Amino acid sequence: MADRARPALFTIPAHRAFADALAAGLIRRFGKDRMALARGLVLLPSNRAQRSVRDAFVRASGGALLLPRLVAIGDPELDEAAGAALDPVDDAEPIPPAVAPIERRMILARLVEEERAKAGQPIDAAEAVRLAGELARTLDQLLVEDVAPTRLRDLAMAEELSSHWQRSLDLFRIVLDRWPEELHRLGRIDLAERRTRLMARLATRWRAAPPAGFVCAAGVTTASPSIARLLRCVAELPQGLVVLPGLGIDMPEAEWQALGPHEPDPVTGRRARSIETHPQFQLKLLLDRMGINRGEVETWREGGGHDAGAIRGRAVANALAPADFTGKWTGLAGADRRLTDVTAVELVTPAEEAQAIALALRQALEEPGKTAALVTPDRALARRVAAHCARWNIAIDDSAGRPLSILPPGTLLIALAEAAAQHFAPVALLALLKHPLVRFGPDRIGWLDGARALDLALRGPRPAPGLDGIDAHLAEGDERTRVVRARAREWWRDARPLLEPIGAVFDDGVQSLGALLAALREASIALCGDALWAGPAGRALAEWFAELEARAALGPPAIAPESLAPLVRTLLDETAVRPPQGGHPRLAIYGLIEARLQTADLMVLGGLNEGIWPGQPAPDPWLAPRIRAELGLPGLDRRVGLAAHDLAEALGAPQVLLTRARRDARSPAIPSRFWLRLEAMAGELVRAPGLEVWARALDDPGEHAPEARPEPVPPPALRPTMISVTEVDRLKADPYAFYARRVLRLMPLDAVDADPSAAWRGTAVHRILEIWTREDDCRVDALRPRALTMMHDARTHPMLRALWWPRLDEAIGWIGQAMAAQADEGRRVLAAELRGKIDLAGVTLNGTADRIDRLGSGGIGIVDYKTGKPPSAAAVRAGFSMQLGLLGLIAERGGFADIVGTAEAFEYWSISKRGGQFGYIATPVDPAGKRDRIPTADFTSIAAHHFTEAARDWLTGTRGFTAKLVPEYAPYAEYDQLMRRDEWYGRER
Structure with a gap:
């Protein structure tokens, strides 16, 4: 091949x-010759760049045009993308196929798990799969950078590392020793190695026999040695061109050389630190590996129609100087510092930032033909902006895609796995049964009615584990919950x-991944039917299942x-689902990778906070x-x-437009x-006029008129x-709460x-003592067995069993x-959990006495069991906590069956410390x-007075x-939201 006098390299400035x-x-x-172009x-560099350049050709042609062949060399299926040019079928020495990513992930996970077990540091399969992903990324970096993994054995510094890094390095070496054996057994090679070989062979072929048409490598910034060699070859072809994006050819030479990479010091052997965080470092490294001097790169002469001007380009370059x-x-x-047509806006929260960006995009549509795009690495911000645009019926999707784990099919799969692993604990079970894909279709309304009935039935402490535990829980219940549980029980049968x-499979314990995945798949289909596989996310899940099950x-x-x-x-987090084509033609949302080589009349750069960008x-x-x-x-900072x-x-x-929020969620x-x-160099960023005010005004309700303290007056x-003695304090201290509970019946x-x-612990203790009193006749030796029976019940919460039993014991x-001592004094128990009532002050007063004793003097003793502290004397003097006095009043007036006498003792039996x-x-x-x-x-007369x-x-x-x-005296807060407490509490009236 006749080489050129100099390589053909160009750059298109960033502006x-x-x-x-x-x-x-x-x-x-x-x-000029349309066939020559074809x-x-x-x-x-990517499929997104391929689409962008294809659209640019359409715009530039103004009509029909035979396009050149566009190949994304960043495509994982590079050989398929370029066809016979890279991998001819008649090749005498074909390159072995690449191992599938999920296949490699599974094998590496097994190797990591085995080696960690041998080292006495066992891990579960989930952690092994996560570490295998990190291992694969590190291995790819070694292959891309042409670093032989065997060099790890020759590192002299390894023993100088901390014990943590030493263990990681030892494990890494072992896995890398075993990985080639696995590849040899499969007859495969790593994808990164295959791409390197394909590009090397392509360069060799082109050097020997240049293509008949032109070859242009455009927009490539990856500085791997294989890419650099291919670009060098392209630049030297008779009709070859390399076009780099935004190379700083006007950057002062001292700044350019300061970037690195630097040669080792001849005395110390150390290298000066490269400035990998600089935007030009990657391009300088690429040129160095190509063996090209920056002075050999020319500026591309043609413009693009969306140019910002060289003045801003110089200002940006100055702002990002080392x-x-x-x-x-x-x-x-x-x-040289003027950022013309660059504005900025700072919002208070990410929600306001998304609102402002959506307004800016919406405003751009008011100008005919104007295009706008949001570029941000913050995917949550991107989703918020898309949601805000939907309020104007503008469909705008995030081209970076969304993880399958947050889309309905993925969340269904995770919810099902969590519910089965937790033996169908109530929260996980209800999250699964209410999932939007479950029983999707005309039957969903009836399904949700049943799920809501089950929700009501499962309120309170957790039932026994498993589906049988749910059955037993639904079979029980008092008068208040019997109707709800009956309705839930009827739906639960179906x-x-x-x-x-899937419950049976998970109950079998440790088993193969394939068996668990099969159970997960079948249960998902049983719950969702074909809705699980519908749409782009459903198809992605189907492919994910097929690949994972085949390699499990x-x-x-x-x-x-x-x-x-x-x-x-x-x-699923690593599986991105990108939206299909068909969004708004003039608006777009890009991630950083997707935004490369893209342009628009208005570019909104969102999420400019440290930790987000970068x-x-x-x-x-x-x-x-x-x-x-x-x-x-x-280096880790190269990103x-x-x-x-x-x-x-x-x-x-x-x-x-530059945007940021002054705070995040925390x-x-x-x-x-x-x-x-940018702010320091320019002196001050020009603020976007009105945008911050508009963002707040859009949802501003106007004048705020706080609600007055509620004081409803229902008719008599x-x-x-009828009122219980336990409700009297609520009536006096917080009448509204009593009204909501008894008049509105909002429980x-x-x-x-x-x-x-x-309250639940108190109910449990009361139940123990009630049964002990009625069935065991208060025998001291029978009390502890009664308590143990409750603690050993499968429905008893584990925390209660572990933490509360010692004090209860x-x-x-x-x-x-104490009861034995009182019995010696002639005191005996008359009744436990006895209900009684009397008519007083025009209403019926009722109550349940925990225990009523007959004193040695012949009087009556009223006992109330407490799991916490008893009411204070101050509360009683203020007219509250009169429960014992009112129960004594009911007893004195014959409200308890077969009990007569004068109340002479009022006691709280507290089991607190x-x-x-x-x-x-x-x-x-x-x-x-x-x-x-x-x-x-x-006491009883005072209680009667306060109650009257x-x-x-x-x-x-x-x-x-x-x-x-x-x-x-109103510490309970169940109805604070209903009464809108925060709007009026503490205000001047």
């Missing part, structure tokens, strides 16, 4: 639209069979059922940074330089280093005529799978001793009224039910 400029230039050079080959050269900012002329197969046997031989959900989540470099769990540097692998280059390219649009956010550099006919629901609350011992032991007796009364207590003889006043005001009278009337 020009790359794809349009490239298309215009190629048409000018080769478009015989050409254009090598591009740190050691930023001192020049103070001496720059105004033109729903249960759908879950039985190559992975870890056994997996625990509880590891399946995290394993599935890890793999993102935090992902750590390498296998190789220490020092080892990576010694091997010549890219910062790529993000900076993406920013510089996007800043070349005619109009640019804390104040730090502006991106790029934002701070709607007021309750608070327990949480699903709730931890045992104080001690407390019931005290109860038995005091004086170093669990269990003590407290009383709100004293025979002589000492210690600020109420005289015993007056309350009944006269709210039950038989017309007084309004004021919210939080006495806040210090």
